[in-house]
Amino acid sequence: MARFRLDLEYCGTRYSGWQVQKNARTVQGELNQAIAKASGRRDLATYGSGRTDAGVHALQQVAHLDLETRSPPEPLRLAINDALPHDIHVLDVLKVTRQFHARHSATERSYLYQISRRRSAFAKPYVWWVKDSLDAERMRAAALRFEGLRDFRSFMQADEEAGSTRVKLARVELAEAGDLILLRVLGSHFLWRMVRRMVGVLVEVGRGALEPEDVARFLAVASSVPAAHTAPPSGLFLERVLYAGELLDRPLVPVVGVTSSRRTPARRS
Amino acid sequence: MARFRLDLEYCGTRYSGWQVQKNARTVQGELNQAIAKASGRRDLATYGSGRTDAGVHALQQVAHLDLETRSPPEPLRLAINDALPHDIHVLDVLKVTRQFHARHSATERSYLYQISRRRSAFAKPYVWWVKDSLDAERMRAAALRFEGLRDFRSFMQADEEAGSTRVKLARVELAEAGDLILLRVLGSHFLWRMVRRMVGVLVEVGRGALEPEDVARFLAVASSVPAAHTAPPSGLFLERVLYAGELLDRPLVPVVGVTSSRRTPARRS
Numbered sequence: 001m002a003r004f005r006l007d008l009e010y011c012g013t014r015y016s017g018w019q020v021q022k023n024a025r026t027v028q029g030e031l032n033q034a035i036a037k038a039s040g041r042r043d044l045a046t047y048g049s050g051r052t053d054a055g056v057h058a059l060q061q062v063a064h065l066d067l068e069t070r071s072p073p074e075p076l077r078l079a080i081n082d083a084l085p086h087d088i089h090v091l092d093v094l095k096v097t098r099q100f101h102a103r104h105s106a107t108e109r110s111y112l113y114q115i116s117r118r119r120s121a122f123a124k125p126y127v128w129w130v131k132d133s134l135d136a137e138r139m140r141a142a143a144l145r146f147e148g149l150r151d152f153r154s155f156m157q158a159d160e161e162a163g164s165t166r167v168k169l170a171r172v173e174l175a176e177a178g179d180l181i182l183l184r185v186l187g188s189h190f191l192w193r194m195v196r197r198m199v200g201v202l203v204e205v206g207r208g209a210l211e212p213e214d215v216a217r218f219l220a221v222a223s224s225v226p227a228a229h230t231a232p233p234s235g236l237f238l239e240r241v242l243y244a245g246e247l248l249d250r251p252l253v254p255v256v257g258v259t260s261s262r263r264t265p266a267r268r269s
Numbered sequence: 270m271a272r273f274r275l276d277l278e279y280c281g282t283r284y285s286g287w288q289v290q291k292n293a294r295t296v297q298g299e300l301n302q303a304i305a306k307a308s309g310r311r312d313l314a315t316y317g318s319g320r321t322d323a324g325v326h327a328l329q330q331v332a333h334l335d336l337e338t339r340s341p342p343e344p345l346r347l348a349i350n351d352a353l354p355h356d357i358h359v360l361d362v363l364k365v366t367r368q369f370h371a372r373h374s375a376t377e378r379s380y381l382y383q384i385s386r387r388r389s390a391f392a393k394p395y396v397w398w399v400k401d402s403l404d405a406e407r408m409r410a411a412a413l414r415f416e417g418l419r420d421f422r423s424f425m426q427a428d429e430e431a432g433s434t435r436v437k438l439a440r441v442e443l444a445e446a447g448d449l450i451l452l453r454v455l456g457s458h459f460l461w462r463m464v465r466r467m468v469g470v471l472v473e474v475g476r477g478a479l480e481p482e483d484v485a486r487f488l489a490v491a492s493s494v495p496a497a498h499t500a501p502p503s504g505l506f507l508e509r510v511l512y513a514g515e516l517l518d519r520p521l522v523p524v525v526g527v528t529s530s531r532r533t534p535a536r537r538s
Contacts, residue, residue, distance in 0.1 A: 009390040057391075081388055089390040119350055121278040121358040122326075122525060126391075256391060256525075 005094045006063045011087040018052040038079035049102045049241040055233030062241045064102040108242040110186040111195045114235045118179035126256040128235040134206035140174040142205040142212035147172045154218040156191035175252045200229030274363045275332045280356040287321040307348035318371045318510040324502030331510045333371040377511040379455040380464045383504045387448035395525040397504035403475035409443040411474040411481035416441045423487040425460035444521045469498030
């Protein structure tokens with residue numbers, strides 16, 4: 001019996017999230033089936049680094065499993081990919097020690113959110129298209145309030161698994177790239193729907209409906225306002241899961257881009 | 270009654286091509302409905318620069334129509350976009366003279382095709398993923414045989430509308446961009462399925478199953494070989510429709526890109 005670490009990317013549009021469910025198509029469910037087909041083993045269990053919700057994408061999700069197989073990692077990876085649907089892709093398979101646990105060994109996670117200020121025929125599954133004019137500078141000022149160790153109880157969906165509502169965000173970045181506004185957050189763990197509610201509040205700040213100071217207020221005193229502004233899952237990517245000693249070294253750039261054939265400056269719509 | 274020129278982009282995945290059809294969802298059908306809704310006129314007819322097949326995308330398709338409306342172009346454009354599904358987007362609306370005809374006034378068209386040498390969870394709708402190793406240099410040598418005035422009868426699907434099978438391709442370009450191989454062809458007109466059969470033959474050359482010289486042979490003598498290698502529609506984009514005096518000045522770069530969070534060099538699969 002050997003332990004394997006799997007790194008995978010997926011487009012979440014067609015799936016009811018990561019976690020295996022009865023009567024719903026999930027990424028983990030598809031992965032388990034593909035591994036069973038590739039390995040001939042039926043009694044397998046995969047463990048993910050964490051869940052992603054329906055419609056949320058991943059550039060790097062990490063899972064591990066114990067498998068009785070004589071296959072080296074690379075042929076195993078190719079066989080799993082052959083059995084997977086086109087929107088789930090195993091990037092890497094590594095043999096690891098029994099000490100490795102996809103969830104418990106992870107030290108940090110980063111999420112990326114793409115907001116688009118322009119309608120496009122191609123971007124919809126990967127962005128939140130916001131029609132109203134957004135002030136990115138106001139959004140950045142508000143975003144920085146999230147940095148550090150904060151109480152995110154106003155930004156979470158109740159979850160029986162949740163422990164403390166205090167989360168330390170080591171880094172919060174906001175960048176503009178053409179018509180896109182990108183938000184990236186790096187933290188040790190995240191509460192359910194937390195990033196989508198942070199984004200929802202930031203967009204309200206960008207629109208002028210909330211003030212950057214409101215973020216500080218929601219962090220200080222429990223509020224139901226963030227829940228009313230949960231951003232859609234389409235713009236959200238689990239970007240990276242970090243293990244001991246790894247650094248988040250990817251620049252903050254769009255992950256899905258469609259360049260137009262037009263030379264004229266893009267107009268809002 | 271004023272004539273309007275509409276420039277639009279669309280993701281063809283969900284549509285049975287451009288041209289309006291009974292009992293099938295097409296891009297033109299959706300466009301007609303959206304214009305009817307935006308203008309309140311029901312008796313309208315749009316004319317496209319040409320057809321695209323089911324699953325084929327457009328970065329710029331051009332259509333015209335005559336419309337009884339007092340609306341200036343920009344509010345009309347926004348109203349049409351509001352009535353369109355998310356994967357069809359009107360980029361521009363212009364008032365033009367009655368001399369303008371989307372099809373007859375067009376002088377050249379360019380098509381772009383994306384071949385991917387790497388499996389990815391995000392690219393499938395916009396590329397043809399070819400698993401076998403491809404020799405891009407052989408493909409480029411073969412592609413150049415298509416340039417100039419040639420007889421493309423071996424590369425066309427029979428079409429009752431077709432006139433001459435001789436087509437002048439002003440430019441044929443092949444470029445590599447990471448794991449992608451891009452082909453761009455610029456010509457005065459194109460025959461049905463012509464680009465997809467050119468790409469299919471080039472991939473066979475890249476695989477080593479055909480020789481660059483076979484392209485010259487198919488252009489000289491009628492052959493059914495290209496029809497057997499029609500490339501899938503997913504990789505094909507109507508890139509640009511050119512009118513008097515316009516230049517194709519967009520660099521040959523990928524139109525839909527998904528950058529990975531991984532720093533490790535991309536591996537094939």
